[in-house]
Amino acid sequence: MTDAAEAAPRPDVPTGPVAAPPRVGVLGGGRMGAGIAHAFVLAGSEVTVVERDPEAAEAARGRILASIGDSIRRGATDREEAALAASVHLSTDVTDFAGAGLVVEAVPEDRMLKRDALARIEAVIAGEAVLATNTSSIGIAALAGALEDPARFLGLHFFNPVPASRLVEIVVGDTTAPAVVESARGWVAAIGKTPIVVRDAPGFASSRLGLALALEAVRMVEAGVASPADIDTAMELGYRHPAGPLRTTDIVGLDVRLAIAEELQATLGDRFAPPDLLRRMVAEGHLGRKTGRGFYEWSTP
Incomplete structure (x- = not known):
């Protein structure tokens, strides 16, 4: 780890066991993004999903609501469907991420597409917010180069299908702040999944x-x-x-x-x-x- 990663915990990021963030953003509402949104909604978060156009946003809403319905039928939650659906917000504007404590980028596995997406998110989120990428292979360092504050950035590698998967791989870059990693551990546990922590290496674990x-x-x-x-x-x-x-x-x-x-x-x-x-x-x-x-x-x- 570099000196930046070993620095004192950031005072603006909570440490230790925590609940899911009250507000979460997800960029991309495809199969993975919809699954990530579903997981945080069930854990009590208000989730905003941003898509490229209104048609894609409506398709994302359908995926998320269908997944919520499946969870209710399986007995995975005792919350009312209407309340869960009300926690899902769809948008085509990244500025709607402004109040989120965590934003997860879930666009397709393309290095330049992800770098551009992450830079656009960083420009609108609060200084204390954590920014994550759902990449399965692209190095965190390669993506962090697009950011002004890479200390708050890490990988959250969810697995398909997200509702059924029990694992989230937390990928730590050389510049990721330790407090951000601890917050991520708590959030993953809060959505009912098991975190493993790996350093930034090709393909992770x-x-x-x-x-x-x-x-x-x-x-x-x-x-x-x-x-x-x-x-x-x-x-x-x-x-x-x-x-x-x-x-x-x-x-x-x-x-x-x-x-x-x-x-x-x-x-x-x-x-x-x-x-x-x-x-x-x-x-x-x-x-x-x-x-x-x-x-x-x-x-x-």
């Missing part, structure tokens, strides 16, 4: 390990070693994985896996080179569950 297994599984399919179902069954029954690497790839999205592989190939070398099969499937639009077809057929994209 989860993406690096998960991708290594997934890429080898794709290579095995490509070489005709076994079917996707049999490869997955080997890991599910032999190693007690809840879902095999190819089914998980379909859930995550083949395009997302490809983007992470390209990022890690650039930083860690050709052991993370994407197989031709993965590139071909993405080019053909077979992205997994969200398109209805990947290594498996999905009846509901």
Whole structure:
């Protein structure tokens, strides 16, 4: 860690166990952003989701409300649906993040897109607010370079699907203030998930390990070693994985896996080179569950 990371805790950021922030912002209301918003709404936060246009904002609202309805039916919350829905606010203007104590950027996995998004958020949020990126592979240092105050910035890597996942990976940059990390730990616990803390390294912990297994599984399919179902069954029954690497790839999205592989190939070398099969499937639009077809057929994209 650098001296900045080892400095005294920032007085404007709470430390120790805390509840979820009263007001949270999420930039991007796709599958991941909607899931993040859902998690904080259930924990009692007022959540503002900002999207690029009114149509995208309405689509995001639909995703979040559907997820809230699922949680109520599963008995995951005893709060009334109307009260939860009233805590969800949609916008197309980042200035609506002004009162948030935490803003999570959840735009697609593109370095320049994220840098631009983070800079726009930082320009409108309060000085004491924490800024986080939901990246699965892009280095925190590479993104922090776009910010005036990188001490309040860190990674909060949520997993898809967010409502069912129990893990959030807290990624600490060299300039991230210790108090910000402690606040993030408390917030993750407050939304009912388990935090792990990793330093800023290519692929962090989860993406690096998960991708290594997934890429080898794709290579095995490509070489005709076994079917996707049999490869997955080997890991599910032999190693007690809840879902095999190819089914998980379909859930995550083949395009997302490809983007992470390209990022890690650039930083860690050709052991993370994407197989031709993965590139071909993405080019053909077979992205997994969200398109209805990947290594498996999905009846509901």
